Amino acid sequence: DIQMTQSPSSLSASVGDRVTITCQASQDISNYLNWYQQKPGKAPKLLIYDASNLETGVPSRFSGSGSGTDFTFTISSLQPEDIATYYCQQYDNLGLTFGGGTKVEIK
Amino acid sequence: QVQLQESGPGLVKPSQTLSLTCTVSGGSISSGSYYWSWIRQPAGKGLEWIGRIYTSGSTNYNPSLKSRVTISVDTSKNQFSLKLSSVTAADTAVYYCARDNYSSSWYVHDYWGQGTLVTVSS
Numbered sequence: 545d546i547q548m549t550q551s552p553s554s555l556s557a558s559v560g561d562r563v564t565i566t567c568q569a570s571q572d573i574s575n576y577l578n579w580y581q582q583k584p585g586k587a588p589k590l591l592i593y594d595a596s597n598l599e600t601g602v603p604s605r606f607s608g609s610g611s612g613t614d615f616t617f618t619i620s621s622l623q624p625e626d627i628a629t630y631y632c633q634q635y636d637n638l639g640l641t642f643g644g645g646t647k648v649e650i651k
Numbered sequence: 652q653v654q655l656q657e658s659g660p661g662l663v664k665p666s667q668t669l670s671l672t673c674t675v676s677g678g679s680i681s682s683g684s685y686y687w688s689w690i691r692q693p694a695g696k697g698l699e700w701i702g703r704i705y706t707s708g709s710t711n712y713n714p715s716l717k718s719r720v721t722i723s724v725d726t727s728k729n730q731f732s733l734k735l736s737s738v739t740a741a742d743t744a745v746y747y748c749a750r751d752n753y754s755s756s757w758y759v760h761d762y763w764g765q766g767t768l769v770t771v772s773s
Contacts, residue, residue, distance in 0.1 A: 545714055578759055580698075587747055587763035588698065594757040631698055635758040639711050640688075642698040 546570050550632055550643030556651045563619040565646045567632035572612050578633045579608055579617045581626075582645075588631065592617065624650060653677040655748050655764035663742075663771050669735040673748030673764060674728070681706045681726040686751035688760060689722060689733045691744040699744075703751060704731055738771045745769075 547570040575595040580588035592608035632643040659671035689701040702712035724731040749760040
């Protein structure tokens with residue numbers, strides 16, 4: 545099984561700050577990585593797919609990068625509406641695995 | 652616009668079988684090339700992928716749950732279902748169904764149900 549280690553588990557930042565979340569795979573997953581945003585009481589929403597591709601309609605302040613085992617998710621300028629938990633997810637021909645999540649709060 | 656809606660008992664007794672159905676509207680479950688997944692989330696915890704089914708009926712399951720999970724599809728009703736046997740309190744969670752879209756280079760859950768809480772308790 546491929547394990548996904550996401551860090552930090554939580555962070556607090558000010559509006560306008562740059563926020564970075566990392567996700568590490570237990571083995572090479574090429575670019576097969578997604579990022580989802582989940583707000584309280586809601587289903588997750590796809591933000592980034594294939595490691596760096598922005599889903600249609602998602603603000604450009606969100607971005608993703610990386611390949612192989614190390615990936616990064618960035619919010620370039622944190623907004624109040626970005627308060628949520630963010631999850632990375634890998635996919636291969638056998639199935640899918642989520643990272644543990646990062647809860648983002650406003651300082 | 653595709654919509655998914657989970658349904659089923661909100662309370663299941665320990666050792667029994669949890670059964671949920673996801674009804675798809677706004678499109679045929681058998682049209683296009685999609686997988687259909689179940690994902691769960693215990694209160695205050697992260698997401699766990701349970702398994703998926705293709706419209707042909709082929710399935711893949713999370714290895715940690717494989718011995719207890721069955722996912723099936725009923726194209727005549729535009730539904731797919733989850734059965735999880737021998738449940739314990741650890742299976743208490745919000746259960747989501749989702750449509751999986753994919754290409755040769757990406758794979759995403761692009762539509763989700765709103766989720767349904769299942770509590771395992773006597």
